[in-house]
Amino acid sequence: MAENVDIPEIHPADIMIKAMAMEITNDDIFLHGLASPLPALAMHLAKQTHAPEMVYINVTDALDPDPNKYRLCFSSADPRHAVNTLAIVELLETFDLASKGKPLGMFLGGAQIDSRANTNLTCIGSYESPKVKLPGGAATAYLTPLVKKLVLWTTNHSKRVFVEKPDFITGIGYEEGKDKEVTVITNLAVFKAGKEGLILKSVHPGVSVDDVVNNMSFAPVVKGEIKTTPTPTENEMELIKKLDPDGVRFSEFKR
Amino acid sequence: MAENVDIPEIHPADIMIKAMAMEITNDDIFLHGLASPLPALAMHLAKQTHAPEMVYINVTDALDPDPNKYRLCFSSADPRHAVNTLAIVELLETFDLASKGKPLGMFLGGAQIDSRANTNLTCIGSYESPKVKLPGGAATAYLTPLVKKLVLWTTNHSKRVFVEKPDFITGIGYEEGKDKEVTVITNLAVFKAGKEGLILKSVHPGVSVDDVVNNMSFAPVVKGEIKTTPTPTENEMELIKKLDPDGVRFSEFKR
Amino acid sequence: MKDKLVDAEKAVELINDGDSITFSGVSMVRAPMGFIKEIIKAGKKDLYIIDREPGMDFDILIAAKAVRKVRFAMLGFELFGLAPNFRKAAESKEIEWIEDTCGAITNAFRAGASGIPFVVVKGILGTDLVKIHEREGTWKVIKDPFNGEEILAVKAVNTDVAVIHVQKADRYGNASIEGSRFEDVYKAKGAKKLIITAEEIVDTEYFKKFPERNTIPYFYTTAVVHMPKGAYPTACPNYYPPDYDEIRRYLSMCREGKVDEYIKEWIERR
């Protein structure tokens, strides 16, 4: 994989957006929350390509915002994201859909992620005396046991994120026997969570399996064919750029 | 009381409306349900006279319908009753107000009423093998324990209505020590429910205490001064007639 | 969005014999009478019909022998009197019935829409309805886990089918209830299948212009039927009032023992 010759200049953000979009099918209802530029773009991308009937719900309480008038802003709740919406759908109503077992998918981050794809978004150190008080899990604790598709993402594929034992379990990852698919998408690779742990599915162009494995505190499952994560087509890149002319999607990578 | 000389030609419906209106104060939230022409008129009457700030909620989900454009129809849920409403207030929201302990008052009927002002609206005979299956209690079971003011009414003051033991307890009447005032208004008289039973407060013009007592299967409390129920003033009669030019309020008396 | 506009004959196939169903409206307002007629025409049987304060919709379905069981808080014709066919069937035990109370059944619909298995409600304790529902398995007196006080747990209601008549819908199933909503939004969101009947089919642009009027977004909807006067003879706010004369004519014919004649004529009438 590392024998790169003419890999186009493509930012990990765009690869991640495409990978996220590929988790979305036509029958899904997908939700994104705050601080979610990549999921927002992925949802638009999926809806404009292979999943036109996907139900798009977001933290602005807007249903199916118009991609032709959408312009990604710094806050995911920016009212300009609700442009030409079909309906006001309160976030609580989306939670109700999850409770009713509807085919809801959710994108969530993780400050720490373990081999079961459990996540910590609460604190580094103990809850009572945190070394770092993180912003908190938002919908994580509630939604992770209820969704049919859980897509975790991190732009910081590192031993600090992929830990043996999170300091706090804010979200539940893989659950055996449950109708719930768990995917982890990073700036280096894509995993599926399974009984055996995090199963490496693909590495991004220019990334080696070693790059992936060496930057995790536990060993992911590496077996069978490891594909190269597909990159956005030219048309898809155009869509992404049109939705995000200001490059907000790169903000997560600067920190 | 029976020494009537020049009692004006006034229908019991109008006396009852006035008596109902007098139970409403400026700080109350009052609700009426289906089949409630007298309560609907009483609420308008109160709001246009002594209780202008009373909150008027009804089974059309309409808040404070405009009395100047109101015309009483046969169904209390007739959308024409919602004229110029300020807001849609779902009935469920009114129930929520009751649960929160807000000063909610409710008018309810009773096919059978006992000396504690408990009511039966469910069945004559047993629940399992009813002699008569009545229409049902509607909000009675839920609201009677929660409201601050319960105003029961019947247009059929009789031994059949005022019974020793109702066949079914659909609604709870007087409850000792609770912030809840229970009034019973009939085509003959007005009672308050108390520890000792139904306390006769007033008899309508032309009605004797004996008329009242002899038409009940249990003895009401008759003590102290028994007033004559006030009749609507000329101005009040005008308001009533304007709200109900078709005389829908008399329908309950024909059956 | 998928095109869900079908004719009534097609939509009625979504209902199976034995299903639990709830309908929009209250008393003489916005009952989906046009679709009730289709249910009768299709010869559906053994339905379990559930509503807060139904009227002619329930009574005529009972008269047509489509009903196994009824659940309601009040079922009648207000000032026009008792529901003749319900009363006859209940008193002769041709159908099962369970009486509810508005605050419980509406909360049960809201809980169904929320996706929770039960909801606690205040009030009700001390009435004879409690033992009826405890026997039925629909309510249970429990202890509040925080303060130990007794409170009533009401099981959520998620019907197999909800039939909701609205003023405006698009062909994808976005639907707008104008004026009084009653519990219809909760019924719709809690049902396993949702049939929308609409006075008017509007363009989707209508909802983009007035998103707050989209009371039932498309993803809840299974089928949309264009049905002008679909609530008649009950009212449809902003479209027509109840036809009291027609409702009284129904009641008169019922009381004269001519309900079958009424139904036949009603079905033939377009």
Place this chain on the structure above:
Amino acid sequence: MKDKLVDAEKAVELINDGDSITFSGVSMVRAPMGFIKEIIKAGKKDLYIIDREPGMDFDILIAAKAVRKVRFAMLGFELFGLAPNFRKAAESKEIEWIEDTCGAITNAFRAGASGIPFVVVKGILGTDLVKIHEREGTWKVIKDPFNGEEILAVKAVNTDVAVIHVQKADRYGNASIEGSRFEDVYKAKGAKKLIITAEEIVDTEYFKKFPERNTIPYFYTTAVVHMPKGAYPTACPNYYPPDYDEIRRYLSMCREGKVDEYIKEWIERR
């Protein structure tokens, strides 16, 4: 209807030291920043502030030493980073905090609006938040009385005060939230006192014309304050977007240790 229009200095007297308070909005949208300023100016203390996903409103109140305790599901500045004053106060234990999760806190607000003492919610079981809240007394794992399965009971939240910024209100307290409502309607209906701040004071005729836009009817409202730009620098949909530059300036000054300077200047600015 009573006239409830007062100036901000008067309305802030409704808040007592030690009160629990919730605010409208989410993150950088429709937080009642203008009224937050009044709370700071009035020197309120020991507040227990509760919200789903707050941001600058909470952080600046914490910086101003008005806060005893914080409850939230997420508290930060999204792509701009952590909430500096909250983080500092939490890590140094100057304030108490309890982390919630959106599905629980929003349901707790909805239960508060419904007047029920608690609500059951799905999800959450298995996470470490459960033991935190069981210790706090806000959640409890119970058995579903109907099927015996474990489920989480969440105590209702009814705050002493809710401060809700809306686009339009009349002087009697009828209030219209345009666009995203978040949980604001539930917060408003569940609070013991409700302060509405509004971009515009409209005539009551507005609500008679569009009754469905009356998201919070007058009888819930304790006081109405006319406060144009009352959400600034957060957004007010249909009026103005978030001022990201100003929010970043706040964060920069905080990180440079100049939060007191920011607050002073902010209070002096009209």
